[in-house]
Structures are given as structure tokens and as C-alpha cells.
Amino acid sequence: MTRYLSFAVIKFRSKMAYRFDYVLGILDTLLAFVVYWSIYKALYAGAGEVDGVTFSMVTTSFLISLGLSAAFHKNEMFLQDKIKQGTIANELLKQVNFKLRMLFEDMGEGAFHVVFNFLPTAVIASFFAELKAPSGAVNVLLCLVSVILGYIVLWEISFIVQSWSFTLFSVWGLITIKNVLVNILAGAYIPMWFMPDWLRNVIRWTPFDAIYFTPVQLYLGELAGIEIAFHFARQICWIIVLGAVGEYFWRSGLKKLVVQGG
Amino acid sequence: MRDILSLFFAYAKSGLKSRFQYKLDAIVTTFAVFLREAGGIIAMYLALLKFDTINDWNIDELLFLFSLIFITYGIFIVFFMALRDFSDWIKHGDFDRVMLRPRGLLTQLVLCGADWLAALGHGTLGIVLFVISASRVGIQWNPAMAVYYIIAVISGVLIQGAIFLFFSSISFYVVETGSLKEIFYWNMRKFAIYPLSIYNRVIQSVLIFVVPFAFVNYFPAQFFLRKADMAAYPEWLMYISPVVGVMLYLLAYSFWRFSLRFYKSTGN
Numbered sequence: 001m002t003r004y005l006s007f008a009v010i011k012f013r014s015k016m017a018y019r020f021d022y023v024l025g026i027l028d029t030l031l032a033f034v035v036y037w038s039i040y041k042a043l044y045a046g047a048g049e050v051d052g053v054t055f056s057m058v059t060t061s062f063l064i065s066l067g068l069s070a071a072f073h074k075n076e077m078f079l080q081d082k083i084k085q086g087t088i089a090n091e092l093l094k095q096v097n098f099k100l101r102m103l104f105e106d107m108g109e110g111a112f113h114v115v116f117n118f119l120p121t122a123v124i125a126s127f128f129a130e131l132k133a134p135s136g137a138v139n140v141l142l143c144l145v146s147v148i149l150g151y152i153v154l155w156e157i158s159f160i161v162q163s164w165s166f167t168l169f170s171v172w173g174l175i176t177i178k179n180v181l182v183n184i185l186a187g188a189y190i191p192m193w194f195m196p197d198w199l200r201n202v203i204r205w206t207p208f209d210a211i212y213f214t215p216v217q218l219y220l221g222e223l224a225g226i227e228i229a230f231h232f233a234r235q236i237c238w239i240i241v242l243g244a245v246g247e248y249f250w251r252s253g254l255k256k257l258v259v260q261g262g
Numbered sequence: 263m264r265d266i267l268s269l270f271f272a273y274a275k276s277g278l279k280s281r282f283q284y285k286l287d288a289i290v291t292t293f294a295v296f297l298r299e300a301g302g303i304i305a306m307y308l309a310l311l312k313f314d315t316i317n318d319w320n321i322d323e324l325l326f327l328f329s330l331i332f333i334t335y336g337i338f339i340v341f342f343m344a345l346r347d348f349s350d351w352i353k354h355g356d357f358d359r360v361m362l363r364p365r366g367l368l369t370q371l372v373l374c375g376a377d378w379l380a381a382l383g384h385g386t387l388g389i390v391l392f393v394i395s396a397s398r399v400g401i402q403w404n405p406a407m408a409v410y411y412i413i414a415v416i417s418g419v420l421i422q423g424a425i426f427l428f429f430s431s432i433s434f435y436v437v438e439t440g441s442l443k444e445i446f447y448w449n450m451r452k453f454a455i456y457p458l459s460i461y462n463r464v465i466q467s468v469l470i471f472v473v474p475f476a477f478v479n480y481f482p483a484q485f486f487l488r489k490a491d492m493a494a495y496p497e498w499l500m501y502i503s504p505v506v507g508v509m510l511y512l513l514a515y516s517f518w519r520f521s522l523r524f525y526k527s528t529g530n
Contacts, residue, residue: 024441031449034465035456039306042460043313050312173290180294180301189305194312 003096004104011108016116025117029066030124036062037129053193056130061216063122063131065188068147068212070118071110072154076175078102080165086259099250103155110151135221142228143219149235150211154182156242157207163246166253186211207238269365270373281378288379295383302455303328303391317459317491322398324457326487329391330479331455334418336385342423344375348430349439358527368427368518401486410504414482417507421478422447424507424514431514431521446473454479459491470499477506 015021037059044055075081079102082088091098125131134140161178165171183189185208192213195203203209214231217223223231282288303325310321319327344351348371351357360370401407425447429439450468454475458466469476476499484492485500492500 020441024444027445027449031452034461035452038460038462038465039309039316039456042316042457043309045317169284169287170291173287173294176294176298177290180297183301184304184308189301190308194309196308196311199308 004100007101007104008108008111011105012112015109015112022116025113026120026124029070029117029121033062033066033121033125033129037125051193053191054132056132057193057220058191059125059129060132060220061187061191061212063125063129064143064216064219065186065212066121067114067118068150068154068215069188070113071107071147071151072158073113073117074106074109074158076158076162077172079159079162080171083165083257088257089259092254099159099246102159106155107151132220134219139218139221143215146215146218146232146235149232149239150215153207153210153235153238153242156239156246157182159246160242160249163249163253166249166256182208182211187213187216192216207242210235210238266369266373273374274376274378277376278378292379292382292386295380296387299332299384299387306456317457318489319457319491322395323483323487323489325391325395326399327457327479327483328455329388329395330415330418330482331451331475332384332388332391334388334415334422334478336381336383336388337415338419338422339381339384340376340378341372341419342426343377344371345423345426345430346377346443347375348426349433349437352433352437352525355527357525367522368515399487407486410485411482413504414485417504418478418482420507420511421474424510425473427511427514427518431518434521434524450475457489457491459494470495474506474510477503 040055040058040062044050044058048054079088082091134143157178158175161171161174164174168174185203185206187195187208192200192203192209210231214235217231218228306316306324307321310316310324314320316324339346351360351371360367363370396403426443429443429447432442433439450473453461453465454469458469458476458480461469466476469480481495481500481503485503
């Protein structure tokens, strides 16, 4: 385990080498927040609440989604590049599990973006935006656990699409399409509360519901008792299902893999 | 002129051919660009099902506003891709090659590179949005309106071209300008998509005076739509919109001519 952790640490450190990227990253994240904040401020137009949802709930949910997006900021062309360059052959010879190593490297990179892009943004945002404090220490803890589970769901979806690079010429297009779906259906672009009912009912049956929105609901204290257990169970179910699907594509991809030259 | 046109078509032909070598991949990539750009619009559409209007703009009016930014980018990227990636040209020494050829430097740069897949993705989205909205926002289309629209689009292309021509000129002094572009173009563009009036005063001023995206879509759209939030700005701003592009481009062009003499090759 420590071996994999050190993959994460190395990635984190290597990211730290580009100092100017900090500033850019903060600016990027802050700007995304300001755009949403401005849009929803104009949409609310001073209204206290819409459908029982207050403006501060909306801004808070955006900020949490931004945090998760920052955690998920990673190179999704990783597997394709390794396959295209043929260096995957060397990776497979090493005494480490390739998928686990990939997961931990991505988490190291995500941790960097959370610490250096998201946290400064959250601090700056708290000066001008209406944010809601968490509804209790337990809620923060539950929220963090569900963030990690949501992260794994998101990572596994990405891995499935990446694993298609064994057969496809390029997965860039599919990854981009996947990200649009995630951003809209998981509620990063529009808060889940404002989705039309029919769409909301469809999303309930997809893994997208288990990514951004469960942490938001836990943070705001919208779930209680058995509901919390249900949401966690659902996240874990998706982790198992998507993990199995990813493993299937990974294995069948490896069988087909031909590396030319050396 | 004929010479320039034939050059453009020769470049376009080879560019399209190389991008469509893998047909399925090119189609998927184009669609992905289309969908990526449409993502924010879809979210806006869903939000307006609940809220109806944003600063009194309804969804059709918003689509009309959005269409301008995507159509202009789609055209911009056909002519100015080389300037978008100009620091790479300098870094790799490709600019030396351009200097040795018997045509104007900028002429070659403008004609040679086009990001066809991005152009198709953005352009198609812009046209789709325009077709959906143009007849539903109560514009009395007549020849004068059509002429204004075409000039506004050309001006929008030139504004964005001028911004990149300006960055390219800076590449002669400092090679790496990626961060500048990130801050002053890509980030500002994120703001510019939505109605100017939803932002606070500082952001509005930046979008009018510093990186004048407001003249690419907001003011031209106001010329057609005359929404109430225009009251916050001097009315003449929507009439000078078509001129801003030319002025800015000429300004950027003289800066380019001035900076060119500082060019030092990076070697091979």
C-alpha cells in the first residue's frame, strides 16, 4: 500500500514544480465559480427561495462540485498515450498493479488541484458569495466519505472510456462526450434540484446521481438516517458494477494488445 | 487576389484531407467539440425551464446571443489558428520557414492553418442556434438588418483575430504566451457567452474595454433585440460594434509590424 501511496506523493510533488500553474489554476476555478454565481444571482433576482431551494444552497452546491472537479482534474489520455507509444509494455512488466498505480497517481494529481486550486478559490469565494456552513461535524465527515466514493465512481467511468483505446484510433472525442454527460447529468452545470422531473427520474437509475449530488445533500443535511445508508449503498453498488465493467474491458484489451518495436 | 484564393483552397484541401484521414474519428471529434460547447447551453435551457428568464432574456433570445460567439469562433479558427498557436511556431523555428517564402508573413499565417474540426464543431453549433432562434425573437429581417448581421460577424471574427495577433506579437519578446492567452482569451470567453449585464461592474468593464468580447455578441445582439438591460450602457455602443473589429485589428496589426523587427530565431 505504501508503494502505491508513494506514486500519489510523487505525482503531487511533480505538479508542484510549475509555480505559475498555481495562479492560473486558481484563476480558472475562481472564474468558473464567478460565472455560475453571476448566472444564478441573476436567475434568482432577489427571490428568497425557488422550490424551497435558497440561493446559498445553490452556490454551496456549485462550490462542492468544483472541489470534486478539481480532484478529478487529470490526464484522461494517459492510457491511450501509453498504448500509442508502446511504453505500456514496460509498465506491465513492473511488479505493480497498473490500474491501482494509475488510480493513485490520479489521486495525487487531484490532491494537488484540491489544495492549490480549489481551497484558495473556496476561501476567496467565501468573502463575496453567500455560502452555507455545513449542518454539523458529522455531516462534514459523511460528506467527505461520499466524496471519496463519488471520486471512485467518476474514476471508473473514465477508466472504462480510456480502456477503449485498445481498439479505437483515439478516445479523445468519447472522453469529451463523457465529460459533457457527467457535467450535466451529475449536476455540476445545473443543480440537481432544478432538473425537470422526468430527467431527474432517469438520472436516479444512472451512476451520475452518485457522484456530485450525494456529497452536496450530505453537506447540507438534506438526508437523514436510512436515506444516508441508502445513498452510500448505491455509491458502493456503482463502484462494484463499474469496476467489473472496467476490468472486463481492461482484460479483453490486454489480450488484443500488440506493441510494435521496442 | 486569385493567387491568395488558390493558396487558401490548396491549404484547405490538404488540411481537410489530413484531418479526415480517419473518418470516423474526425466525425466523433467534431461531434464532441459540438457537444462540449453545447453543454453550457443545455444546462441554461434546463435552468430556464424552471426560471423562465435571466435578466429578462428568454431562452430564444439567449440562443441568439450564444449563436454569435460560436459562429464567429468557427470562422475565426479557419483563418487564425496559426496565430492561436503562434508561440509553437516560434519555439519550433517554423516561423523561419515562413520568412523564406515569397508571400507576406501574415498572409501565409492566416491562410495556412485551420482547425477544421473545431471550426465545424463551433460553426455548426452557431448555425443551429441561429436557425432555431432567428425567427423566434421578433426581429424584422430586412436587407439592412442582414447587412448589419454580416458586418457584426466579420467584426467579431476580427476582434478575436486582433486579440491573437496581439499575443503573437508578444511572442517576439517572450516566447511563451500560453498563460496570457489562457487568462485574457479563454477565461474571458467563458464570461462573454452570457449576457453582459449579469456580471458586476468590474467584469463588465473588462469585457468592454480590455478584452472587448462585449462587441462580439452582447452589443450586436442588443442591436437586434433591444432588451431593457441595455439601458445600463450608452446606446452608441451597439452602433460602433461593427467598427470596433476593424479598428482593433489595425491597432494589433501595427503592433505586429513594430514587434516583427525584434524577432530572433530560436535556432532549429
